[in-house]
Every structure is written in C-alpha cells, then in structure tokens.
Amino acid sequence: MPSVRRISATLALVAALGTIAACGPEEASAGGSGSSSGASAGASAGASAGSAAQPSAKPSAKPGGGSTGEPGSDCGQPPKLPAGHKMVEPAVPPSKGSMSAKDAQPTCTPNDWIYHGKGEAKYYLFAEEVKAELATGSGSTKSVPVGELWMHAGDCMTNQAAVKAPYSCSGNIYDITVDGEGKIKTIKEVWHP
Structure with missing residues (x-):
C-alpha cells in the first residue's frame, strides 16, 4: 500500500507542475504578423501621441531565459499600459452617453496575459467628442461613431449573432483614456482571438 501512495503522490506532483508550466507564452510567432493585440495584452505600445495604444504582445523575460511573472507562472512581467x-x-451594455465598467486586470493564462474585469463597476460618462475604434482583427481597428461602438458592445453582451464582419466579439475589453473631468475621450476595443 505505501508504494501506491507514493505513486499517487508523484502523479499529483507531476500534474501540478504541468499546470504551472502551461502558463507560459507559446512561440514568438504565435500572433501571426508579429504582434497580436487584445485582451491577451497585444499590439504596439509605441502608438502615436493621442491614440489609444495597447500593451505589448509578449511579456518581457529576464536575461538568461527566466521569467518574472507571478510566483509559479511563466508569463513574464504583466503588460504595462501607456x-x-x-x-x-x-x-452592462453601454447606453447613450454613459457606461458602467469594471477595471480590467491582466491574468496569466496558457495563452499569455488576458484581461478580465475585477471589482465593482464604475460609472463613466463620455466626453462631447469621443474617438471610438472597433477591432477588425489582430492589431487592426476601424474608427467608428461612438454610438456604433455602444451598439457593438451591447450586442456582444446580449446578442452576438447580431455582430457582422469585419467585427467580432473578442473579449469585451476596451482600452480607454479620460479627460480632466474623468469622461471617456478615447475608447478602443481590444482584439483577442
């Protein structure tokens, strides 16, 4: 009986280590054309001034190959937003002129860093003039009237069948900036496969 317990304990340990190792990035080319934006923390952080940049696609690793993510993870450092x-x-689906949203924090997953809303929702108003963008694929967005973005976000939450190409429902995460009064002045959908 003791050898059965040792084998069971060994298998449990191997399974636990496999789970921890699965939290690492895949290949450097996994994003297709270089960087994948989105809820997985993608796209270039070096966007031009005034545009809503997204975090870098791949986590940074320590020289020498080790990563610096949360204990037991292999994702590297969490992405840093501009x-x-x-x-x-x-x-809830945005309504004309306002949105209730949770702050989204990066979480290490087997597919790299992915954002998820946490905590209590905060109430946001939209500025008089808003730059709105919807994701059209990896690293690509299209400027749209803010009302179209509100409808898209609502459809993604309540009726995904209503969303037509080139758009898709890709994680329900948005990169925003606010003005001096705390009103949303830019909002960009973050693409995730």
Missing part, C-alpha cells in the same frame, strides 16, 4: 490608459470591461 500613461493615461486603462483597460475596462463593461458590466
């Missing part, structure tokens, strides 16, 4: 940017996940 100054003034915040990731949010709408809690």
Whole structure:
C-alpha cells in the first residue's frame, strides 16, 4: 500500500507542475504578423501621441531565459499600459452617453496575459467628442461613431449573432483614456482571438 501512495503522490506532483508550466507564452510567432493585440495584452505600445495604444504582445523575460511573472507562472512581467490608459470591461451594455465598467486586470493564462474585469463597476460618462475604434482583427481597428461602438458592445453582451464582419466579439475589453473631468475621450476595443 505505501508504494501506491507514493505513486499517487508523484502523479499529483507531476500534474501540478504541468499546470504551472502551461502558463507560459507559446512561440514568438504565435500572433501571426508579429504582434497580436487584445485582451491577451497585444499590439504596439509605441502608438502615436493621442491614440489609444495597447500593451505589448509578449511579456518581457529576464536575461538568461527566466521569467518574472507571478510566483509559479511563466508569463513574464504583466503588460504595462501607456500613461493615461486603462483597460475596462463593461458590466452592462453601454447606453447613450454613459457606461458602467469594471477595471480590467491582466491574468496569466496558457495563452499569455488576458484581461478580465475585477471589482465593482464604475460609472463613466463620455466626453462631447469621443474617438471610438472597433477591432477588425489582430492589431487592426476601424474608427467608428461612438454610438456604433455602444451598439457593438451591447450586442456582444446580449446578442452576438447580431455582430457582422469585419467585427467580432473578442473579449469585451476596451482600452480607454479620460479627460480632466474623468469622461471617456478615447475608447478602443481590444482584439483577442
């Protein structure tokens, strides 16, 4: 009986270590054309001034091959957003002029960092003039009227069949910036496969 317990304990340990190792990035080319934006923390952080940049696609690793993520993870450092940017996940479909959303935090997954809303939803108003963008694929967005973005976000939450190409429902995460009064002045859907 003791050898059966040892074998069971060994199998449990191997399974636990396999789970921890599964939290690492896949291949460097997994994003297709270089970087994948989105809820998995993608796209270039070096966007031009005034545009809503997204975090870098791949986590940074320590020289020598080790990673620096949460204990037991292999994702590397969490992505860093450009100054003034915040990731949010709408809690209910946006209505004309306002949105309730949770702050979205990066979480290490087997597919790299993915954003998820956490905590209590905060109430946001939209500025008078808003730059809105919807994701059209990996690293690509299309500027749209903010009302179209509200309808898209609502459809993704309540009726995904209503969403037509080139758009898709890709994680319900948005990169926002706010003005001095706390009103949303830019909002960009973050693409995730």
